[in-house]
C-alpha cells in the first residue's frame with residue numbers, strides 16, 4: 001500500500017519497530033520521501049482505478065510521470081489476481097464484500113494506529129487481505145508478515161461485527177519480482193499475537209522506549225548509518241578470534257565471509273551518508289574534504305559537431321553509430337507480455353556461473369568436488 005501520512009508506528013515499518021522499538025521515533029523524525037515511494041503511489045492509484053472500474057464505478061483514469069507499459073501490465077495482472085481471489089471467495093460465499101483502499105483504524109493495538117488496505121474481501125468465515133507491492137527491491141513474504149497482520153486486525157475492527165470471520169488469508173502480490181505469497185491464519189491466533197506481541201511493542205515504540213536491536217531490519221532504517229547500536233554490533237562482528245599460524249583455515253575464512261556482508265553494508269551506508277551530507281549540506285567530517293572530481297569531456301552541440309565533421313570530409317557512416325536498446329529497456333518499453341510475444345524467440349540465456357552464497361540461500365547446493373580437483377590440479381601445476 002502507498003504511504004499514508006507520517007505515522008510513528010506505521011504498518012509498513014512494523015517489522016523494524018517490532019524488533020527495535022526505539023527506531024520508530026528516530027525514523028519519524030528522519031522521514032524523507034523517495035522516488036520509489038512516489039512511483040509506488042502512482043501504481044497504487046492506477047491499480048485502485050482499475051479495480052473500481054471493474055466493480056462498475058465511473059472514474060477518471062489517473063495519470064502520472066511514471067506511466068509506462070510495465071506499470072500498465074503490473075496493474076492489469078494485479079486486477080486479474082483480485083478477480084481470482086473474488087472468484088475463490090464466491091465458491092464459499094454467495095455474495096462476498098470487497099473493499100478497495102479501505103481506511104482502517106487499529107488504534108486499539110497501536111497508538112495513533114491508522115492506515116489503508118489495498119484490498120479486502122470478506123466471504124463469511126474467511127477474509128482476504130491483498131497487498132500490492134510495486135517495489136522490486138526485496139521479495140516480500142506473507143508468512144507471519146507483521147504489516148499484513150496489522151492490516152487484517154484493522155479490517156477485523158471494521159467487519160467482525162458484521163461477519164463471522166474465523167480465518168484470514170494474507171496475500172502479497174509483487175508483480176515486478178513475479179512473487180505471489182499467501183499465508184493463512186486464524187482470527188484467534190491473530191488476536192493472541194496482537195495482545196501478546198503487537199500491543200506491548202507498539203506502546204514501547206510509540207513512546208520511544210525499549211532496546212536498540214540491530215538485525216536485518218536495519219536496512220529499512222533511515223538512521224542506520226549513524227546508529228550506535230548497529231555500529232557496536234558490526235564492530236563486535238569484526239572482532240574475530242583467529243588461531244595462531246600464518247594462513248587462515250577454511251573455517252576461519254567461512255567465518256569472515258559470513259560477517260563481511262553485514263560489515264561492508266554498514267561501511268557502505270556510512271560512506272554514502274557522509275558523502276551526501278558533505279556534498280549537499282556542507283558538513284565536515286574529520287580527516288575528509290570535498291574536492292572537485294575528474295571532469296568528463298563531452299560535446300556542447302551535437303548537431304554542430306556532425307556538421308563540422310561532414311564539412312571536414314567525413315561521411316555519416318563514419319560519425320554515427322546505431323545500436324539496439326538493452327533487453328531490459330525493451331521489456332520496460334513493451335511490458336513483459338508483449339516483449340515475450342514479440343521478442344521471446346530471440347532471447348537466449350547464458351549458463352549461469354557458479355557463485356558462493358551463504359547456506360541460508362534457498363537455491364539447492366551444487367556439488368563441485370570434481371571441478372575443484374581439476375582446478376586445484378591446474379593451479380598446483382601452474
Ligand code: SF4
Pocket residue numbers: 016020022023026212213214215217218221222223224225227228229230
Ligand atoms: S539501525 Fe537498526 S538498531 Fe539502529 S535504530 Fe535502526 S533498526 Fe534499530
